[in-house]
Amino acid sequence: MKHVIVVGAGQAGASCVARLRAKGFDGQITLIGEEPFPPYQRPPLSKAYLLGEMERDRLYLRPESFYAEQGITLKLGAPVTAIDPAAQTLRVGDDVLRYDDLVLTTGSTPRRLPAAIGGDLDGVMVVRGLHDVDAMAARFAKGARVLIVGGGYIGLEAAAVAAKLGLKVTLVEMADRILQRVAAPETSDFFRKVHRDHGVDLREGVGLDHLTGTEGHVTGAVLSDGSTVQVDFVLVGVGIAPNTQLAEAAGLTIDNGIATDANGRTSDPHIWAAGDCASFPWQGQQMRLESVGNAIDQAECVADNILGNARAYDAKPWFWSDQYEVKLQIAGLNAGYDRIVTRRGDGDVVSHWYFAGDRLLAIDAMNDPRAYMVGKRLIEMGKSPDPEAIRDTGTDLKALLKA
Template structure:
């Protein structure tokens, strides 16, 4: 059954949103913005109003932000907009036949349309000592508050996993006067998400600011005293002392609700370009989804705020009967020290790289190309390259490799 057959455009429909993170909170706001007047129920497991999560590893840790400053909407908005909040609510099952969700409290809520925005959770390390106090992850405000309380001058932070969250937390910990060691099982940091040029640059930049690295390193367990972590034990038997350990080894989509309800999952809930599942009355958005990437001709799971916002718009547009928003190029960012990393696109099928700018001066971009088409760009303190690269990816405009590599030629001319 197509969505139109299911009543798309019924502005009076009852919408239940499971998950009150960036995706779920934004979906509620977009529904109202697009003219939806029916009941909206927003259910979130955390006790906080929907808030921005990227600052958790940066501004929050450094004491520059709190829950109030990161709110997507002020508390008054939800009452004014007629959005019913169920904070601290846990949905335990979905009955698609009856079109209801059941909460742990015993309450059952009906829906006309259901939006799943349950996000992802930090991947745990199944090793001894992982349950010690002070072994933390960083996905929620509560996680960030616990990590913040453990950081400070002279404090020793061990970061397990050299991904973006780990590097951002490392930069924040150094800004607070702490000692940091990043432990990575691969031979370089960012090995799964960035090219070698970018990995080397960030490792060198952190190293110059006092961060220590253990690469090609396996972690066998955590040591502790009186229930609190005191060190990280490597597979070769060495132990590195720490006051707190941050585990950042990826995330797992919270797809259990959807899977138990019979919806297709493949490292995330499978959706179409309108964020619909195979059930026309159920949508899924954000980190949870395995979604189409039309420009690359494949499905993929993205973890980013831009993706959460794009899919929130898609689901809200479909329910409100609005035209679909234009497809967006995936993009991401990371702030570390005085560095602004901006990434557009994904390097699928790329067969060459072009470095533009001055790596030593921390102002450069790495373009990933398939033939003469830009597939992705990683830009460090280089906004013109990021913006032009994003446009080139979207328009599928062939470029001159020679011009692209020459920083004396403007990106405007390259794009032309």
């Protein structure tokens, strides 16, 4: 009986095994995860779950009983220590398991601050999994002082939760502006105002020089401009790194993650990869997308190809971020844009449309789901409407889909 093993019990791993069964795979399936929990949603961890608005059971992607009912073996709290591609085996604790096809959905790990600048002090934390959030929850007490390092979406979402809970929040971003790597200045301007309106002390163009502590616990920070901040704890949101260690040790090709071909196959014919850890061909480079949508779509594509479909992965990038009462929805990739067209609605309803020449690349929609849905469909259809029609609030956006 054919055996498919999936290493990494996150969104991609769960999507892959469910897809295999849904498409009629009748062999053995094993899903292996480092954490002792069944696959769960990560985006709500630092938002609804930390705010106390979501119970742990609601985080789970499926009830644990689903896996048994589908004949999927779950091995939880069981890190894989080695892969032997020649023998088509892997080691989990004292067990050696043989596979016919192996799927790596090992995800990513948040980058931490170096110990040399105080990153190893107690109270310096990152958001990775359930254990991290459970450990930091008690620190989110009204009046507590938190320093957030990093002005990307992770840092801004953490700042929003902390501010809503009544903490005194300082956020530092060493780049000239928040969201500089991922969004236009117009989107940065929008969120800068939102955070400052909620009392966040937001400092751009200012980095962290080092942290200070007493008896091993962080108590303060010295910033690159010489200023100091007194803190009770620190949250670090300076990006993530793909978990490629197992793949590297097994001799697989690494290129901005575990390199795959268009079908999701790695440099070994029996090993596949999907999700945050995997890169795939896109416009002459190995693209890696860090999103729930990509994890699901890429993992389902891999499952289809294990079943012999030879389907190329057609990425349709979409992302979202919830901050206070603002819902940001993003479609497309804005790399190479040279023009922003802004469409304004009432209050905090606004969308920014990215163009390269006359070609629509992406959209950032704040509290504007209609603009997001139309923009997403236009991008997927390869249509680029007249920018002035987008700017004109009298234009019926849905009509652009038929033009």
